[in-house]
Amino acid sequence: MLQIRNIHKTFAPGTANEKHVLKGLSLHLAPGDFATIIGSNGAGKSTLFNAIAGTFLTDEGQILIDSEDVTFRPETYRAKVIGRIFQDPMKGTAPDLTIEQNLAIPYATLKKGWQPAITRRDREIFREALANLGMGLEDRMKTKMGLLSGGQRQAVTLLMAVIVTPKILLLDEHTAALDPLTAEKVFNITREVVAAKGITTLMITHNIASALELGNRTLMMDDGDIVLDIQGEERSSLTVAGLLQKYREVKGEMLDNDRILLS
Amino acid sequence: MTNQLLGAVELGLVYGLMVLGVFITFRILKIPDLTVDGSITLGMAVSAMLTNAGHPIFAIFVALAAGALAGSCTAFFQTKVKIPSILAGIMTMSALYSINLLIMNNGVPNISILGSDTVFSMFQNLTGLSKHASLIIVGLLICGIVVALVEFFFTTHTGLCICATGDNEEMVRATSVSTTKMKWLALALANGCVAISGAVYTQYMGYADVTAGSGTIVIGFASVIIGETLCVKKSLPVGFVSAIVGSVAYRLIIAIAIRTNLFPTYFLKLVSVVIIAVALAVSPLKAALTERRNKTRRERENAANS
Numbered sequence: 001m002l003q004i005r006n007i008h009k010t011f012a013p014g015t016a017n018e019k020h021v022l023k024g025l026s027l028h029l030a031p032g033d034f035a036t037i038i039g040s041n042g043a044g045k046s047t048l049f050n051a052i053a054g055t056f057l058t059d060e061g062q063i064l065i066d067s068e069d070v071t072f073r074p075e076t077y078r079a080k081v082i083g084r085i086f087q088d089p090m091k092g093t094a095p096d097l098t099i100e101q102n103l104a105i106p107y108a109t110l111k112k113g114w115q116p117a118i119t120r121r122d123r124e125i126f127r128e129a130l131a132n133l134g135m136g137l138e139d140r141m142k143t144k145m146g147l148l149s150g151g152q153r154q155a156v157t158l159l160m161a162v163i164v165t166p167k168i169l170l171l172d173e174h175t176a177a178l179d180p181l182t183a184e185k186v187f188n189i190t191r192e193v194v195a196a197k198g199i200t201t202l203m204i205t206h207n208i209a210s211a212l213e214l215g216n217r218t219l220m221m222d223d224g225d226i227v228l229d230i231q232g233e234e235r236s237s238l239t240v241a242g243l244l245q246k247y248r249e250v251k252g253e254m255l256d257n258d259r260i261l262l263s
Numbered sequence: 264m265t266n267q268l269l270g271a272v273e274l275g276l277v278y279g280l281m282v283l284g285v286f287i288t289f290r291i292l293k294i295p296d297l298t299v300d301g302s303i304t305l306g307m308a309v310s311a312m313l314t315n316a317g318h319p320i321f322a323i324f325v326a327l328a329a330g331a332l333a334g335s336c337t338a339f340f341q342t343k344v345k346i347p348s349i350l351a352g353i354m355t356m357s358a359l360y361s362i363n364l365l366i367m368n369n370g371v372p373n374i375s376i377l378g379s380d381t382v383f384s385m386f387q388n389l390t391g392l393s394k395h396a397s398l399i400i401v402g403l404l405i406c407g408i409v410v411a412l413v414e415f416f417f418t419t420h421t422g423l424c425i426c427a428t429g430d431n432e433e434m435v436r437a438t439s440v441s442t443t444k445m446k447w448l449a450l451a452l453a454n455g456c457v458a459i460s461g462a463v464y465t466q467y468m469g470y471a472d473v474t475a476g477s478g479t480i481v482i483g484f485a486s487v488i489i490g491e492t493l494c495v496k497k498s499l500p501v502g503f504v505s506a507i508v509g510s511v512a513y514r515l516i517i518a519i520a521i522r523t524n525l526f527p528t529y530f531l532k533l534v535s536v537v538i539i540a541v542a543l544a545v546s547p548l549k550a551a552l553t554e555r556r557n558k559t560r561r562e563r564e565n566a567a568n569s
């Protein structure tokens with residue numbers, strides 16, 4: 001479903017701030033794969049998502065979504081098949097619009113521009129989808145988005161991302177701003193929604209337990225590349241402590257390399 | 264006095280669509296669009312030429328198209344050339360000064376249309392109503408039609424996407440809607456409305472003057488704010504109507520102030536700026552007062568406790 005071949009990205013090339021962030025990264029996701037991504041701050045996880053979503057074009061390599069080459073396609077084109085959620089609950093929704101208006105924006109991408117924004121039938125569909133969240137939001141569809149809590153907002157953002165089933169779902173630490181209980185709830189909703197529609201998903205998280213618990217693959221990123229890809233038998237037997245150990249090993253190796261370079 | 268108040272209502276209606284245009288960019292797109300000063304004069308210039316040529320109704324439609332084109336220019340500067348929105352508006356506005364003079368008989372700064380048929384005189388001849396009645400009815404009709412169309416437009420999906428673009432651009436882009444297109448549509452629509460207002464203004468006043476548009480944006484902001492203060496409910500459909508209400512209220516306030524010798528006519532723009540400043544100062548002032556009150560109360564409590 002998603003094929004990334006050897007992509008590179010350098011920010012501000014040729015200046016003092018030049019930063020080579022993605023370094024020949026390759027990744028292949030089969031349809032229905034749900035991969036979690038861990039890695040230290042600055043490893044390039046969000047940059048990878050930006051590259052997939054087309055926020056910027058990559059410098060080298062190739063990106064295919066569902067066998068279609070989108071390497072040079074702009075963000076708005078790719079957005080038709082990509083659902084995306086950010087860490088910041090403020091980012092994913094329009095605060096001055098109501099819940100139903102927010103849902104109507106991605107939902108109506110199937111419509112013509114002059115058609116009514118929200119019909120009675122749309123409302124029914126939204127109500128049902130909101131009811132599935134179990135947050136009581138189906139009775140508050142005319143409430144302004146800005147009045148909801150962060151957790152409620154992320155749940156609605158998740159609905160917005162999947163209301164027209166995307167080919168790829170990108171979740172960038174979408175529970176990081178939530179309290180542990182709400183985060184748990186949003187994780188559960190994520191699991192259900194993704195499973196129900198069988199969406200190919202990438203989820204960045206700093207929560208090691210969730211990284212193992214959700215999905216069928218766990219990837220570790222470091223210094224602009226994927227350094228570990230754990231799946232199947234190996235993954236199901238791996239504990240949080242075990243994964244942390246692997247994490248340290250990777251970082252340790254890096255430190256050793258640095259020391260060699262410096263000496 | 265009655266005549267002056269009637270005149271204020273008429274002028275308020277004539278400027279109503281300008282305020283509607285400012286409302287669309289300022290409140291919905293949340294961009295201060297300074298194109299307005301130029302696009303209203305553009306409407307005046309187009310209207311003067313076509314009215315003198317005997318096409319007062321056609322003039323309004325051409326003004327709409329010309330205004331939309333001016334708005335598109337600003338949108339192009341903003342989205343494609345990546346010029347900050349305020350500068351983009353100022354650039355179009357300045358360029359329009361030359362364009363407007365070009366339209367006005369190749370450089371005549373003031374053109375009279377006295378003696379030519381206008382939408383107002385045509386309506387008066389058709390119905391046989393009094394002058395003031397015709398002016399107000401035609402003003403209401405034009406505002407009513409445009410507001411109704413705009414109301415409808417904002418119930419469509421495109422309208423909703425424009426609102427969302429003003430609210431959270433990044434999110435709209437993430438749902439594959441082009442925010443460039445949305446900004447372009449909104450700026451074209453807004454400046455089209457502004458130019459209609461200019462076209463009607465010329466036919467109302469009987470002349471077009473290349474400097475008549477300067478400072479319009481400030482009057483627009485002030486009217487939007489007054490309208491919002493008067494219309495308590497803060498929903499979008501009410502907002503469009505409040506723009507027209509604000510425009511009329513603004514003119515009434517000014518007329519009364521001038522009538523009672525509160526200030527001379529040339530103080531108009533200063534007063535507009537004061538209205539905007541005061542209206543915008545209310546919420547920070549409230550916050551500062553609450554904080555101050557809190558501070559004195561707690562200081563007293565702390566002193567009592569120690």
Ligand SMILES: Nc1ncnc2c1ncn2[C@@H]1O[C@H](COP(=O)(O)OP(=O)(O)OP(=O)(O)O)[C@@H](O)[C@H]1O
Binds near residue numbers: 042
């Ligand atoms: N637009 C940009 N311009 C310049 N540098 C950038 C840009 N975007 C990211 N970077 C740099 O790329 C590196 C990787 O950033 P990225 O946001 O991908 O990290 P991350 O793995 O998501 O980290 P975190 O866990 O903190 O979110 C950082 O050093 C960052 O400064």
Ligand SMILES: [Mg+2]
Binds near residue numbers: 045172
């Ligand atoms: Mg990140």
